[in-house]
Amino acid sequence: MVTQSKTPAEPSTTMPTATAVKGVVAKTLAHHYQAVAGFLFGFFLVLLLYSFLSGHLGSGDAIVRAVTQQSTPAVHTDQKGRTTSPTSPMSLSSNTTQVHGVGNNLERDNGQKNDASKKIGEDTEHNVHGTDKNNQGQGCSKFDNLEGKYTEQSSQPPVNDASDKMEEELIQQDIDQAGTRNETNVKHGAPRKPICDLSDPRYDVCEISGDARTMGSNRTILYVPPVGERGADSHDWSIRDQSRKYLEYINKVTVRSLNASASQAAPGCTSRHAVPAVVFAMNGLTSNPWHDFSDVLIPLFLSTRAFEGEVQFLVSDLKPWFVDKYRLILTNLSRYDIVDFNQDAGVRCYPHVIVGLRSHRDLGIDPARAPRNYTLLDFRLYIREVYSLPPAGVDIPFKDKEATRATATGQRRPRAMLINRGRTRKFVNFQEIAAAVEAAGFEVLPIEPRRDFRIEEFSRIVDSCDVLMGAHGAGLTNFFFLRTNAVMLQVVPWGHMEHPSMVFYGGPAREMGLRDVEYSIAAEESTLYDKYGKDHPAITDPESIHKQGWQFGMKYYWIEQDIKLNVTRFAPTLQQVIQMLRE
Known part of the structure; x- marks a missing residue:
């Protein structure tokens, strides 16, 4: 038996066969890949065509659901791991959401509206007849409330990512297309209002x-x-x-x-x-x-x-x-x-x-x-109009030339309404104060307001005055009937009362175009000084009283305190007011 040995120079008789097999396999795989690629390309074209037709035939919601929902129809988990049902406010099968607090309208081109929730704390307005339109014209897109904002029923804080952006864009496209469709985009679920x-x-x-x-x-x-x-x-x-x-x-x-x-x-x-x-x-x-x-x-x-x-x-x-x-x-x-x-x-x-x-x-x-961006000045002018008082352009009475010529001397003194409170924080030397105000150069109109005053008549009396003067309290609320540039002279009681006096009356007066002057009494001008003595904390350390709680400050400084004004100490303030009126 003769055995033939292979040498390196001799080609193997099995090589052509292996090469041929590999070529066939390669061709087969290539055809397979082409077939798969063709199928996927065709499927993609079909999907695009379906999406296009659905958008124009009113099936935008179906596309959104196809993209976002899992295979289980009753419950699905979104990209953030939140489990929601198709009828919950989180579900994209409805563009209506209900939040226990605030809502915001998404307006369609055809005039229909859907609500989407906005963050708690915004003062959202959507009244009729132009009411509360102050949030308009501030550059806010009607879709900006969709980005990363959800109703408070959400169990986890929102996280902005690419998946959310895609969902938001799909919703926005669906809303944009709503104007070309006849069907409503509101689904059964939580009602929009109230x-x-x-x-x-x-x-x-x-x-x-x-x-x-x-x-x-x-x-x-x-x-x-x-x-x-x-x-x-x-x-x-x-x-x-x-x-x-x-x-x-x-x-x-x-x-x-x-x-x-x-x-x-x-x-x-x-x-x-x-x-x-x-x-x-x-x-x-x-x-x-x-x-x-x-x-x-x-x-x-x-x-x-x-x-x-x-x-x-x-x-x-x-x-x-x-x-x-x-x-x-x-x-x-x-x-x-x-x-x-x-x-x-x-x-x-x-x-x-x-x-x-x-x-x-x-x-x-x-x-x-x-x-309409109303201000407190608008309110004061509105009140004056309601009570048929002179309009805003009319100057204070002290500068009324016709009234000045009508006086016997040809010179008119500024009129000051001096209000005395009936119970707390009243002026115990009211007559002495009235005499001092007159001596300073004012025509004094002393008033102790009563509940049976008719505002129609009383408003005209206040309007005739250049100055409204009184201790910190409700009587100063009559400053709504003063004219622009009139003066409110507030006597501030003892006990670190400057802040509430400014907040409740001084600040509002300035907002309304009035001039605010404040006179803070000394400890000796408070009846607390005689009642409790000069060494009592209510006199020596008012802040320690306030730190014990609002009820303690109320007890001493709002309720128990009356005022015995030192008219000598008060005189420079009266001269300051006269100078302001002359300017």
Whole structure:
């Protein structure tokens, strides 16, 4: 048997076969890859075509769901690990979200609206008749509330990432396309309204646009959502319908958004109204003029002035004396009868209802948050107009040339209204002070305000004065009736009272175009000096009294203290005021 041996020079007889096999495999794989690539490319084209047709045929929501939902239809987990259901506010199958506090409208091209939640604390406005439009024109996109902001039902804080951005862009595209479609983009779920804003530290407020039904006998306001927005759950809020949300004297009103079944059984309207309504309370700390204005009248001005009288007041805990005293203001803000809400047995239906009163601060207005950028000066001029007082361009009486020529001497002395308080912080030497003011060169008008004063007459008396003078207290609230450049002279009691005096009266006076002068009494001018002695902490260390709690400062400096003014020490302040009036 002959055996042939292979040498390196001899080619192997198996090499051509192996090469051929590899070539066949390579070709086969290449064809396979081409086939797969072709299939994927075709599938991608089909998907693009489907997306294009869906966007134009009204299936944008289906595309969003196809991109974002997992295979399980009832529950899915998003890119952040949050588990939500398709009907929850987190689900992208609905562009409607409900937050227990604040809402913001996303406006479509065809005029339809969807709500998306904004962060708690924003004072979101969406009133009719131009009310509360101060947030407009600030460069905010109607979609900027979608970026990283979710309802407070979210269990985890939002994290901005690429996946969220994609979802937001898809939602934005869907909303942009809504104007070309006939179907609504609102799904069944939590209703849009009412939106109750409970975030402000001073007040709570609810607003209903749509089918609002008021039932005063049980202090309830119902919202009946449109059929397409009715969900399975009702929503209830209980708020104090005034500007001080934590004041226990104010009874609560219930605002309820009805679910689908309750909407069917909602009580029918006994009367229908074409104008909006505002539900608010007249009780609380009212009967004190400062609180009348700070807690009710200024907040009511903020909430209703922009309606130009086309609004009706439903007043809970109505106080007849308040209506009588401020009738001119109330009837100017509303052309319609005031309804005693607690005694109203019917079901009134309105297209828009506001429950509660907005308030920015004590006796103040923040123009940045006010409708039409109202200021406290606007309010003072409005009050003067209501009471038919001279307009803003008329100078103070002291500089009225016609009145000056009418005097016997040809020279007119500035008129000072000297107000004395009836109980606390009163001037114990009132007659001596009045004589000193007259000796300084003023015509003195001494006043001890009474509750039976008619504002219509009293406002004209205040308007005739160049100076309003009194101890820190509610009587100074009459500065709303002074003319521009008139002077408010505030006597500041003992006990580090400069700050509250400035906050409650001095600052507001300056905001209204008045001149503010403050005279801080010495310890010896306080009756506390004689009552407790010069070594008592109330005299030697007022700050130690305040540090024990507000009730201690209230006891000594607001309630127990009266004032015995040193007219000699006070004289330079009076000369300062006369000089200011002459400038």
